Amino acid sequence: MPRTKEFDRDEALRRAVEVFWDRGYEAASTEELLAAMGIGRQSMYNAFGDKRRLYLEALRRYQAETSADMFERLSAAESPLSALAGVLLEVARQSDDERRRSCMAVNAAAEFGRSDQEVAAILDSGSDLCHTAYARLVAQAKRKGEARPDLDEQAAARFLHSTLVGLRLRARAGASPEVLHDIATIAIDGLRAR
Amino acid sequence: MPRTKEFDRDEALRRAVEVFWDRGYEAASTEELLAAMGIGRQSMYNAFGDKRRLYLEALRRYQAETSADMFERLSAAESPLSALAGVLLEVARQSDDERRRSCMAVNAAAEFGRSDQEVAAILDSGSDLCHTAYARLVAQAKRKGEARPDLDEQAAARFLHSTLVGLRLRARAGASPEVLHDIATIAIDGLRAR
DNA sequence: TCCTTATTTGACAGCACAGTCCAAAAACAG
DNA sequence: CTGTTTTTGGACTGTGCTGTCAAATAAGGA
Numbered sequence: 487m488p489r490t491k492e493f494d495r496d497e498a499l500r501r502a503v504e505v506f507w508d509r510g511y512e513a514a515s516t517e518e519l520l521a522a523m524g525i526g527r528q529s530m531y532n533a534f535g536d537k538r539r540l541y542l543e544a545l546r547r548y549q550a551e552t553s554a555d556m557f558e559r560l561s562a563a564e565s566p567l568s569a570l571a572g573v574l575l576e577v578a579r580q581s582d583d584e585r586r587r588s589c590m591a592v593n594a595a596a597e598f599g600r601s602d603q604e605v606a607a608i609l610d611s612g613s614d615l616c617h618t619a620y621a622r623l624v625a626q627a628k629r630k631g632e633a634r635p636d637l638d639e640q641a642a643a644r645f646l647h648s649t650l651v652g653l654r655l656r657a658r659a660g661a662s663p664e665v666l667h668d669i670a671t672i673a674i675d676g677l678r679a680r
Numbered sequence: 681m682p683r684t685k686e687f688d689r690d691e692a693l694r695r696a697v698e699v700f701w702d703r704g705y706e707a708a709s710t711e712e713l714l715a716a717m718g719i720g721r722q723s724m725y726n727a728f729g730d731k732r733r734l735y736l737e738a739l740r741r742y743q744a745e746t747s748a749d750m751f752e753r754l755s756a757a758e759s760p761l762s763a764l765a766g767v768l769l770e771v772a773r774q775s776d777d778e779r780r781r782s783c784m785a786v787n788a789a790a791e792f793g794r795s796d797q798e799v800a801a802i803l804d805s806g807s808d809l810c811h812t813a814y815a816r817l818v819a820q821a822k823r824k825g826e827a828r829p830d831l832d833e834q835a836a837a838r839f840l841h842s843t844l845v846g847l848r849l850r851a852r853a854g855a856s857p858e859v860l861h862d863i864a865t866i867a868i869d870g871l872r873a874r
Numbered sequence: 875t876c877c878t879t880a881t882t883t884g885a886c887a888g889c890a891c892a893g894t895c896c897a898a899a900a901a902c903a904g
Numbered sequence: 905c906t907g908t909t910t911t912t913g914g915a916c917t918g919t920g921c922t923g924t925c926a927a928a929t930a931a932g933g934a
Contacts, residue, residue, distance in 0.1 A: 490931065491881070510791065512706045516922060526882055527923085537922070586793055595853040596790030597704070599780060609853060641862035644855075648863040651853075652846025659789040659803060659845075661838075668835035669842040676870015682910035684901060710892060720913050721893085731892065 495533055498523040503544045507590040510597050511541050542604055548590045549612045560619060566627035570620065570646060571674045574653060578666030581657035588658035592651055613647060620646045624677070634679050642677060649673045689727055692717040697738045701784040704791050705735050736798055742784045743806045754813060760821035764814070764840060765868045768847060772860030775851035782852035786845055807841060814840045818871070828873050836871060843867045 501522045534540040563569030598605045620643035627633035695716045728734040757763030792799045814837035821827035
């Protein structure tokens with residue numbers, strides 16, 4: 487029987503996510519990655535293929551985890567609109583302690599645009615998931631009378647998604663939690679029925 | 681007397697902006713830059729110092745030009761709120777023909793975060809300029825009764841800035857003009873007095 | 875104990891990159 | 905035409921990068 491692996495693949499990937507999240511794809515060197523993952527060169531190439539595949543896997547994992555978090559937060563709230571507000575405000579809150587890393591997916595979109603098909607596909611699927619969730623909540627909010635009755639759910643969902651992206655990039659650019667709080671508040675207030 | 685320069689420094693910088701805008705700082709190689717600028721290696725090093733200084737100069741120039749455009753657009757409109765709407769909608773319109781490059785400043789913010797002090801300073805000054813312009817227009821809109829009277833001008837200005845950033849990144853991520861149009865419309869409608 | 879098989883380790887190849895050096899060309903004053 | 909001064913182009917340097925290779929190592933099964 488062969489020698490057994492000495493490292494935990496999942497844990498190593500988790501640490502690779504951190505590095506890519508901080509530094510992006512290009513700026514993250516393999517040596518930096520290996521140091522953070524705590525494994526040797528060849529082990530990484532054996533387990534993940536190459537830097538690019540490691541990145542794709544890291545991006546998929548990041549998206550899966552963060553969207554799971556978000557969906558949990560969306561379903562836990564007492565009302566649809568406050569659930570959406572909660573998600574936006576959470577980003578504003580996180581931006582301080584989370585070392586201003588923004589969101590790995592937002593960074594990926596900025597770094598690659600649509601130049602990389604696989605990256606674009608991963609990001610698109612994540613965006614779609616968010617979009618449907620937002621649209622459903624907006625519809626609920628309308629039914630409950632929380633949101634303006636004339637609101638187009640699809641358009642509002644697109645707006646919310648864009649707002650989150652903007653929030654995260656403003657956070658990366660150094661905006662303070664108060665600034666981000668303002669942004670989130672105005673965005674939600676604009677949807678509210680008055 | 682010395683030999684006279686064979687190239688137009690301004691034109692060369694203009695072309696460097698295009699390359700950095702498309703590809704960012706890291707991904708733009710000097711050879712790519714030189715080819716686009718139409719000059720030799722040594723000429724670039726003589727005229728601009730090095731790649732980093734060229735980038736900083738390109739970023740400053742980009743910001744000066746695009747904000748001049750925006751201010752013109754903001755002052756030309758018939759009403760404050762429609763001026764703001766015009767700016768947002770212009771981004772939505774541009775995103776098609778402009779080869780999905782988003783905005784060089786947004787890309788720079790994503791690429792560098794706050795890791796580069798000089799880049800951050802350039803971006804901050806641009807953001808400040810936008811912010812004051814937006815705040816003034818929101819105040820005007822309130823006075824004219826176009827905007828909600830309870831609106832906080834500073835917060836609304838922050839919101840508008842974040843919305844623009846979001847729009848541009850969504851454009852880079854591949855959002856269609858219709859999607860961007862929706863985002864812009866909902867954002868402005870949220871500020872409007874009803 | 876020895877053999878098979880997979881992982882680890884360290885060294886190394888190949889490449890692309892930013893930046894430098896130097897000789898040749900070009901412009902103009904005298 | 906000559907001398908001075910700057911630009912120019914091409915070759916070159918050194919460095920850092922990703923990815924590979926081969927030998928050493930570990931873990932069981934025969």
